[in-house]
Amino acid sequence: MLDSVKIAKRQSEIRQALAELVGKDKPTEDETRSMETMDTEYRNNEVRYRAALTAEDTERREAGADLETRSDREYAELVGRFELRQIAFALDEGRALSGATKEVVDELRNAGGYQGIPVPYAALETRAGETVSGADLPNPKAIRPVIDRIFPNSVAAKLGIERINITHGELAFPVATSGAVFGWQTDELSNVGAANPYETAERSLNPDHTGGAQMVITRKALKQSGEGLEAAIRRDLNAVIGAELDRVVISGAGGTEPLGIVPGAATYGITSTAIGAAASWAAFRAEVVAFMEANAITSPSQVNLAFDPAIWADLDEALIAGTAVSEWDRLTKHVGTPAISNVIPDASAIMTANVQGIAPGYLGLYGGVDLIRDPYTKAASGQLVLTGLVTADFTVPRGLQTRILTGLAA
Structure with missing residues (x-):
């Protein structure tokens, strides 16, 4: 499992535990100390999470580039040994x-x-x-x-x-059989020419x-x-x-x-x-x-x-x-x-x-x-x-x- 995924999972557990403790009107001393400990851990995990994402981003890009070409390359190699x-x-x-x-x-x-x-x-x-x-x-x-x-x-x-x-x-x-035509104005206010539909025919x-x-x-x-x-x-x-x-x-x-x-x-x-x-x-x-x-x-x-x-x-x-x-x-x-x-x-x-x-x-x-x-x-x-x-x-x-x-x- 990736480090970023592990950290994100732990952060979720900390948030759930803190939600239970914060809801109490009179927490005990142990519960108060536990909240402080988890709060510190949560802030530290935020720093670790950002660092893990930065490190894993490079790995993902390298792996992605390899996957983009691996399939065709491996198949060509297999055919070469056919x-x-x-x-x-x-x-x-x-x-x-x-x-x-x-x-x-x-x-x-x-x-x-x-x-x-x-x-x-x-x-x-x-x-x-x-x-x-x-x-x-x-x-x-x-x-x-x-x-x-x-x-x-x-x-x-x-x-x-x-x-x-x-x-x-x-x-x-699809092969174009009819398309745009060019025309000149006959006077200053006239159209440049009649519109011509763009049509295609298919060769299959x-x-x-x-x-x-x-x-x-x-x-x-x-x-x-x-x-x-x-x-x-x-x-x-x-x-x-x-x-x-x-x-x-x-x-x-x-x-x-x-x-x-x-x-x-x-x-x-x-x-x-x-x-x-x-x-x-x-x-x-x-x-x-x-x-x-x-x-x-x-x-x-x-x-x-x-x-x-x-x-x-x-x-x-x-x-x-x-x-x-x-x-x-x-x-x-x-x-x-x-x-x-x-x-x-x-x-x-x-x-x-x-x-x-x-x-x-x-x-x-x-x-x-x-x-x-x-x-x-x-x-x-x-x-x-x-x-x-x-x-x-x-x-x-x-x-x-x-x-x-x-x-x-x-």
Whole structure:
């Protein structure tokens, strides 16, 4: 118990005792001496109480500052010690989880919604210093959590798409569709213009789309690979989930999967321009100008650009007449290095801009990976079938921040 609390409790006892003694008309000598003693103690306790509060105030502030950061820090440390091989053996043999792995799983289960064993996305990172036990298990090369790896090395990241982790429920983005207008007086007594209502529309992320990454682990791998198995599972889930999320951001068809940028252009209000000619800096420059005229950007360097490898080849091959400068050189001089990937549809390009801190698109990931065991499909050979369920959604808050070019072919 804190000293200040002890003193306050004692002061209350003294006040109660004094109240009983003061109420007597003729107190005895002992009672009079007792009142004097308690009065002296009470005054001394007041001094001690103020001193205790001063000393404890510093302790409270230090403890409060520690509590503000302890939760996130401790959870990150727990995830750093998360062992996927424990999950594999728990699903295969019913082995009990322990240590940091058990704590993280229990924390995720508190949010609910898992049929199997929940695995945090950050636990699928490829960690430094891992070794493998067989030639068929490749060496880890990156030190990144799965979500971070999906985006910095992907088209979605270079287009400025932002990832949001959602525990449960729906996340809505109110987007202004109408607002204030500026007007001048026509004469000294007239109004400056008609009032215009401020209106918004909502773009939402919903847990309506669930996909699964499946893998089969042989009995030999379970018995032989040891810690190398954990690295292999992590890399395998990392690669397949990352590639699919990157695809749906760009080309998701909607319905059973999230609606991506290209198929959802009309839904999101994205302008799509049919070029019908070979890719050139002039074609991209026209779209940059359109961004500027819409007050979305003030410099070409603020544009993010992505297209397929064939367009890169055409731009690099096309030389300006009488020079050794290619269309690719002109493009990268103003825009920077675009993302080149076959995730982008053939003969197409996507241009985005981050406006006032708002990303051109948001990918919502719900909770972690729900890892479920299938004990029947491969039971005859003792193989372990794992399914990692992922719930995700994608939306574009403002179509103004994205433009699509099609027909970029000679």
